[in-house]
Amino acid sequence: DAKTTQPNSMESNEEEPVHLPCNHSTISGTDYIHWYRQLPSQGPEYVIHGLTSNVNNRMASLAIAEDRKSSTLILHRATLRDAAVYYCILRELNAGGTSYGKLTFGQGTILTVHP
Amino acid sequence: NAGVTQTPKFRVLKTGQSMTLLCAQDMNHEYMYWYRQDPGMGLRLIHYSVGEGTTAKGEVPDGYNVSRLKKQNFLLGLESAAPSQTSVYFCASTVLPGTGELFFGEGSRLTVL
Numbered sequence: 262d263a264k265t266t267q268p269n270s271m272e273s274n275e276e277e278p279v280h281l282p283c284n285h286s287t288i289s290g291t292d293y294i295h296w297y298r299q300l301p302s303q304g305p306e307y308v309i310h311g312l313t314s315n316v317n318n319r320m321a322s323l324a325i326a327e328d329r330k331s332s333t334l335i336l337h338r339a340t341l342r343d344a345a346v347y348y349c350i351l352r353e354l355n356a357g358g359t360s361y362g363k364l365t366f367g368q369g370t371i372l373t374v375h376p
Numbered sequence: 377n378a379g380v381t382q383t384p385k386f387r388v389l390k391t392g393q394s395m396t397l398l399c400a401q402d403m404n405h406e407y408m409y410w411y412r413q414d415p416g417m418g419l420r421l422i423h424y425s426v427g428e429g430t431t432a433k434g435e436v437p438d439g440y441n442v443s444r445l446k447k448q449n450f451l452l453g454l455e456s457a458a459p460s461q462t463s464v465y466f467c468a469s470t471v472l473p474g475t476g477e478l479f480f481g482e483g484s485r486l487t488v489l
Binding site for chain 2: 306348361363
């Protein structure tokens, strides 16, 4: 599985934007970029995913570099509830691939949000 | 809509005892997964299933067995628990393995003494 590199931790103030970077220099053409987050004492939850174009949803935005070797998860206005571990993960597109859609989690980025 | 439900949520075992964790999903998903998470670590895949009656090994399968007799249920068994299996276990399911969102349960915290 292609690997991702994320900073161990980041800090933000409430109501400020947060940019969480992820490097994935070995990404293949069929890898989707997924972001999940894990709130304290909970299971991971889906945040957003994309392939080549930038994506927006109600939770966040995903900015993907033109060469796809890096991406940035953007939380437009951080709240205290956004304090979590954020995981950047690559998933193969095809069901017939060896990954069968399983996620390979790295260490993630611990986001601390200050009031 | 219950989503993914794990039982039990907490369990304490003695070394050598056996137990089964149950994962149930009500979303008609084909793909199901069992992960474990140790303190300060990311999740690691134990076993997964691509449909009823199928199972496959993940990254850390040793010491665990699984079964998928019904599409909605994915069972994780520990035949002879060891302290190294103390962990939080998460079950997940998805309908589309490539792009679909994985839905996770709330976790089952297992302590082996």
